[in-house]
Amino acid sequence: MRIVITDDRFGWIDEEKIALAGFPAELTVAQCHTEAEVLKACADADAILLNQAPMGRAVIEGLRRCKVISRYGIGYDNVDVQAATERGIWVTNVPGYCTEEVAEHALGLLLSAVRRIPMKDRGVRGGAWNLNQPIRRMSGRVLGIVGFGATGRAFWEKVQGFGFSRILVNDPHSEEKVLPGMFAQGATFDEVVEQSDFISLHVPLRGETRHLINGEVLGRMKRDAILINVSRGPVVDEAALVEALRAGRIGAAALDVFEREPLEKDNPLLRMDNVILTDHSAYYSQEAVSLLKSRAAVNARDVLEGRRPRTPVNEIP
Secondary structure, three states: OEEEEOEOOOOOOHHHHHHOOOOOOEEEEOEOOOHHHHHHHHOOOOEEEEOOOOEOHHHHOOOOOOOEEEEOOOOOOOEOHHHHHHOOOEEEOOOOOOHHHHHHHHHHHHHHHHHOHHHHHHHHHOOOOOOOOOOOOOOOOEEEEEOOOHHHHHHHHHOOOOOOOEEEEEEOOEOOOEOOOOOOEEOOHHHHHHHOOEEEEOOOOOOOOOOOEOHHHHHHOOOOOEEEEOOOHHHEOHHHHHHHHHHOOOOEEEEOOOOOOOOOOOOHHHHOOOEEEOOOOOOOOHHHHHHHHHHHHHHHHHHHOOOOOOOEOOOOO
């Protein structure tokens, strides 16, 4: 049997080797960036460990022996799941491996934006001192959380004690207006948008969430609102966000994900002082990556040994 890693982001495969120990398969590491490269590397693979390489219908229809596409990560928007299902190929992901990391990163972005820490750091390094920048107290204001799955809930847990007057939660999977036993209030999406001082996004990228935050939505936010995105880049209409920030229709944005990654050198976000940028690294800690790599390999091994994968995205009869 043959298992192919389409694109190795991390530079080592120790966890995969441990998870596959004793299993009679050749493990090959490629560095694919295009569908043509993926198909060339994986046409005869029995299992594919997929990171960020594209896995569209054209590739999937060219796979001759594949039984499972095991995605490194929670999201799987680079996989045509329908095409895989039609071919009888399992698609798996690794939910929960970085829940704490993403929540911590969102909190870090929130505090950095509110206290303008990156701007102050740049100022001190440039010789400035006690810069007169408008900063408002976080306590007593309204926090909005859009998406209340694992990372949204973990983020909510971490912001307890900051003294928010209200925490508004909008989740597409729940219509609860009061969340039992929690200092959080279920709200409509419109209520979160219009009433929150800070909005943190924790939704998956699906058809209904692509450009969820568009120009019209940005226009209804408070003028000093801070938007945090640690979910997926296309959840936010980036061009509309740039326009809103330039026009002062919202206060600031703190972003870990973008519509096109890595950022191109002419992206206007790079030149805006009211934007904090990180490099799609909210998921990262050494512990999280180790768990991710191990679980992705185990999903592939389960299928090749005739078992149902532990965290499937689709269903194969």
